[in-house]
Amino acid sequence: MDLSLIIPTYNEKENIQNLLDLIYSEFKKYKIRGEVIIVDDNSPDKTGEIVESLKNKYPSLQIIHRTGKLGLSSAVLEGFKLAKSDVLGVMDADLSHPVEKINSLYQEIKNGADLAIGSRYIKEGKIKGWGLRRKLMSKFATLLAIPFTSVKDPMTGFFLVKKECIKDKPLNPRGFKILLEIILKGDCKKIKEVPITFTNRIKGKSKAGFSEIFYYLKNLLGYWKYRRKIIDEFFKFGIVGTLGAIINLGVLYALTEFAGLYYILSAVFAFIIAVTSNFFLNKIWTFKEKVKHKTAKKYVQFFSVALFALGVNLAILYSLTEFIGLWYMFSELIAKVMVFLINFAGNKLWTFKRK
Ligand code: GDD
Numbered sequence: 001m002d003l004s005l006i007i008p009t010y011n012e013k014e015n016i017q018n019l020l021d022l023i024y025s026e027f028k029k030y031k032i033r034g035e036v037i038i039v040d041d042n043s044p045d046k047t048g049e050i051v052e053s054l055k056n057k058y059p060s061l062q063i064i065h066r067t068g069k070l071g072l073s074s075a076v077l078e079g080f081k082l083a084k085s086d087v088l089g090v091m092d093a094d095l096s097h098p099v100e101k102i103n104s105l106y107q108e109i110k111n112g113a114d115l116a117i118g119s120r121y122i123k124e125g126k127i128k129g130w131g132l133r134r135k136l137m138s139k140f141a142t143l144l145a146i147p148f149t150s151v152k153d154p155m156t157g158f159f160l161v162k163k164e165c166i167k168d169k170p171l172n173p174r175g176f177k178i179l180l181e182i183i184l185k186g187d188c189k190k191i192k193e194v195p196i197t198f199t200n201r202i203k204g205k206s207k208a209g210f211s212e213i214f215y216y217l218k219n220l221l222g223y224w225k226y227r228r229k230i231i232d233e234f235f236k237f238g239i240v241g242t243l244g245a246i247i248n249l250g251v252l253y254a255l256t257e258f259a260g261l262y263y264i265l266s267a268v269f270a271f272i273i274a275v276t277s278n279f280f281l282n283k284i285w286t287f288k289e290k291v292k293h294k295t296a297k298k299y300v301q302f303f304s305v306a307l308f309a310l311g312v313n314l315a316i317l318y319s320l321t322e323f324i325g326l327w328y329m330f331s332e333l334i335a336k337v338m339v340f341l342i343n344f345a346g347n348k349l350w351t352f353k354r355k
Pocket residue numbers: 007008009010011012039040041069070071072075091092093094096138155156157158176177201205206207208
């Protein structure tokens with residue numbers, strides 16, 4: 001068996017036969033030895049019976065009947081247990097996911113990917129038929145996952161994964177977002193996203209409701225320990241920056257008051273000293289580099305970013321105050337936020353960029 005495709009169903013009588021016909025003709029077209037495992041939660045509309053009656057037509061078709069509506073993620077996990085193939089797939093039953101992309105995803109796995117994702121949020125990915133409200137909610141949910149993964153569409157319900165990547169992993173059966181669970185807790189090294197067009201169902205009703213949103217938010221809290229490295233770097237960069245500001249003020253004061261320097265000259269020295277200490281702290285602590293690794297070159301880079309950010313600082317301070325009429329302290333606050341972001345991005349992506 002090449003591929004085990006899991007399809008959770010709840011009241012999909014108008015879609016299921018159509019979908020199965022399409023899937024099995026794709027299998028045939030691309031010579032994929034595939035099985036389909038339907039996990040039905042005792043659908044009142046008798047989806048389960050329709051599937052039973054199709055078993056003669058499709059010998060590799062299987063169905064798990066559960067006692068009642070027990071949720072999407074747990075249905076998927078139930079299906080995984082029965083799968084005979086080393087490649088597991090998941091797809092919705094309502095024809096929202098393009099059947100013709102099964103082979104594209106499968107090819108990614110064959111070419112070495114551990115996880116192949118049907119993605120709406122990469123170039124050429126699309127969503128058709130959703131209203132603004134559902135689109136915004138989906139975007140927002142996706143945004144909330146940014147601290148945890150660089151995958152662009154970790155909320156999709158259409159993906160293929162190698163069985164070995166999730167073997168013995170404690171995946172949470174609650175909620176709708178089983179893919180995010182797999183990304184975070186699984187062991188998928190190579191992840192590929194393939195663009196898909198998601199088309200809102202024409203027949204039947206969506207089962208996503210308040211409890212799905214609730215479980216998603218609740219699960220997110222538990223994901224903190226799976227946060228990406230960049231989150232820690234961001235916080236550390238912020239701590240170093242705060243320390244730098246204190247050093248800056250301290251040196252400015254000391255040189256002016258105790259050494260009797262002209263305050264503008266003190267400010268220049270204070271800036272240089274603060275940037276220098278920021279550089280070393282960020283090099284060693286935030287970005288975990290050896291002190292001596294390309295120190296001179298990186299120091300120049302770090303300093304250039306700081307100077308550039310200072311330029312932006314003054315430009316924002318001046319223009320918000322003069323042209324927009326904001327109170328100068330408020331302008332400076334906005335400017336400082338920008339300065340922080342520029343410094344972080346500049347040094348993360350340039351000075352301390354890792355290959
Ligand atoms: N067995 C079982 N039990 N199946 C379920 C249940 C359940 O409790 N709830 C939903 N399903 C099945 C549906 O019958 C359908 O085949 C599939 O799961 C998706 O359900 P929909 O109700 O169509 O979900 P959706 O379109 O709102 O959400 C889809 O898109 C989201 C992307 O924004 C799903 O694919 C989500 O997983 C995905 O996050």
